[in-house]
Amino acid sequence: MVKTIIRIIKSFTLWELFAGLLLTGKYFWKRKFTVQFPEEKTPVSPRFRGLHALRRYPNGEERCIACKLCEAVCPALAITIDSEQRADGSRRTKSYEIDLFKCIYCGMCEEACPVDSIVLTDMSHYHIAERGENILTKEKLLAIGDKYEEQIAAAREEEGRYR
Amino acid sequence: MNLSQAIIELIWIVLGIIAIIVPVMIGVLAFTYAERKVLAFMHVRIGPNRVGPFGFFQPLADAIKLLHKEIIIPAVADKFIFILAPVLSIAPALAAWAVIPFAQGWVLANINAGILYVLAMTSFGAYGILLSGWASNSKYALFGSLRSAAQMVAYEIAMGFALIGVMLAAGSLNLSQIVLAQSGGIWHWYWLPLLPLFVVYLISGVSETNRAPFDVAEGESEIVAGYHVEYGGMAFGVFFLAEYSNMLLISALVSLFFLGGWLSPLQGIPGLETWFAWVPGVIWFLIKIIFFSFLYLWLRATFPRYRYDQIMRLGWKVLIPITLIWIVVVAVAARFNLPPWW
Ligand code: SF4
Numbered sequence: 001m002v003k004t005i006i007r008i009i010k011s012f013t014l015w016e017l018f019a020g021l022l023l024t025g026k027y028f029w030k031r032k033f034t035v036q037f038p039e040e041k042t043p044v045s046p047r048f049r050g051l052h053a054l055r056r057y058p059n060g061e062e063r064c065i066a067c068k069l070c071e072a073v074c075p076a077l078a079i080t081i082d083s084e085q086r087a088d089g090s091r092r093t094k095s096y097e098i099d100l101f102k103c104i105y106c107g108m109c110e111e112a113c114p115v116d117s118i119v120l121t122d123m124s125h126y127h128i129a130e131r132g133e134n135i136l137t138k139e140k141l142l143a144i145g146d147k148y149e150e151q152i153a154a155a156r157e158e159e160g161r162y163r
Numbered sequence: 164m165n166l167s168q169a170i171i172e173l174i175w176i177v178l179g180i181i182a183i184i185v186p187v188m189i190g191v192l193a194f195t196y197a198e199r200k201v202l203a204f205m206h207v208r209i210g211p212n213r214v215g216p217f218g219f220f221q222p223l224a225d226a227i228k229l230l231h232k233e234i235i236i237p238a239v240a241d242k243f244i245f246i247l248a249p250v251l252s253i254a255p256a257l258a259a260w261a262v263i264p265f266a267q268g269w270v271l272a273n274i275n276a277g278i279l280y281v282l283a284m285t286s287f288g289a290y291g292i293l294l295s296g297w298a299s300n301s302k303y304a305l306f307g308s309l310r311s312a313a314q315m316v317a318y319e320i321a322m323g324f325a326l327i328g329v330m331l332a333a334g335s336l337n338l339s340q341i342v343l344a345q346s347g348g349i350w351h352w353y354w355l356p357l358l359p360l361f362v363v364y365l366i367s368g369v370s371e372t373n374r375a376p377f378d379v380a381e382g383e384s385e386i387v388a389g390y391h392v393e394y395g396g397m398a399f400g401v402f403f404l405a406e407y408s409n410m411l412l413i414s415a416l417v418s419l420f421f422l423g424g425w426l427s428p429l430q431g432i433p434g435l436e437t438w439f440a441w442v443p444g445v446i447w448f449l450i451k452i453i454f455f456s457f458l459y460l461w462l463r464a465t466f467p468r469y470r471y472d473q474i475m476r477l478g479w480k481v482l483i484p485i486t487l488i489w490i491v492v493v494a495v496a497a498r499f500n501l502p503p504w505w
């Protein structure tokens with residue numbers, strides 16, 4: 001009985017509605033957390049798995065020895081490798097292609113690689129505008145590696161003791 | 164009256180119309196901007212901030228975008244009515260502004276039956292929605308417009324009854340006179356003596372404009388966008404304009420009927436009254452409109468949409484009985500000049 005009366009009073013004084021309005025009214029004045037994306041960026045973990053890159057040794061020699069472990073381990077079959085014997089007798093890749101549409105960014109290729117050649121950088125802001133751009137060729141991968149070597153090395157350094 | 168006099172009068176009327184329509188349109192633009200900002204702030208977001216300082220020109224950018232878009236008329240639509248419907252929804256939304264007194268004597272058409280005119284115009288907007296739903300030949304649009312029609316019928320009654328209370332209290336149908344009848348300070352405004360009617364009118368006003376939490380006619384999550392689902396480009400833009408100018412209109416009407424229109428809230432307070440005597444009435448009126456417009460956005464940010472049957476229940480079983488009872492109370496009070504207000 002008392003409960004019913006309280007309920008009736010509450011519903012006719014719009015009690016709950018005012019409580020709701022008060023809550024949103026409070027949030028109106030709260031500090032906003034929005035990150036203004038192109039100008040501001042959220043911090044990225046060194047473990048972030050973004051765009052791929054192929055690394056080189058400090059002397060400029062490419063690391064990849066065409067062992068095809070990455071190709072074998074890739075769960076999405078995104079990597080295609082062709083190998084040949086180079087003039088100096090070492091085994092190298094003739095072509096090394098990653099299809100970004102197939103890749104699931106699992107990072108298994110990086111884990112499988114015995115010489116730390118294929119790595120996943122922390123870059124996530126890239127886009128594919130034309131058909132065919134989704135295939136990362138060996139040249140592109142090496143270029144990405146050259147460009148971001150410092151960052152890549154720093155991230156590996158930081159994460160090294162957990163590997 | 165000879166011809167030249169008639170022409171001069173006509174020119175004055177056209178100028179008056181322009182002087183009303185332009186601020187209303189600017190108000191609508193500012194309102195859409197405010198809506199996005201206020202909603203964003205209540206969601207702990209920032210809202211549009213790219214176009215111009217603080218994103219202030221965002222509505223202009225939106226308008227340009229809408230103007231550029233193609234108007235697609237569905238092949239199975241009734242083309243004439245399809246095009247007519249947005250016109251029918253915006254025309255009454257703008258026409259109703261003709262009788263709004265913005266300050267003492269600042270009114271385009273000071274007609275005696277102002278309230279009736281306003282009621283007629285706000286109800287007329289339902290035709291635009293109904294016809295758009297029917298002409299689109301789409302089930303979502305039809306559902307939206309049917310819901311809107313049923314809702315309008317239900318809330319129109321409560322709205323009308325609430326206004327009957329105002330008429331009884333003011334003893335007039337003229338909007339300026341209703342405002343003047345409220346003079347004498349903030350506690351003489353009708354929001355206090357007619358508190359239940361004020362609340363009912365506010366709720367039915369929100370429902371009448373199909374705004375959250377009564378926006379089942381649009382109901383994005385159930386029927387996509389309701390009655391204007393088939394509209395694109397500026398045809399949609401016109402519906403949009405109509406909706407927002409209707410909201411401004413209801414805000415203005417609530418201020419007129421229950422919050423003393425252009426009257427200063429400081430009336431009757433010694434000292435303050437004379438200090439603020441220089442503030443023109445239209446400023447007070449604007450402040451009241453802005454307050455109610457903000458309330459619209461606040462409600463939208465706060466309440467989830469009512470279910471359709473709940474809307475009907477609220478309209479028929481709660482609001483209408485309350486207004487009926489309160490009309491009797493007001494009538495008795497007004498008849499026997501009961502203190503403190505009559
Ligand atoms: S990240 Fe995973 S899916 Fe992508 S190429 Fe490497 S192994 Fe394949």
Ligand code: SF4
Binds near residue numbers: 065115117
């Ligand atoms: S990238 Fe690494 S794992 Fe893949 S083929 Fe080259 S060396 Fe082998």
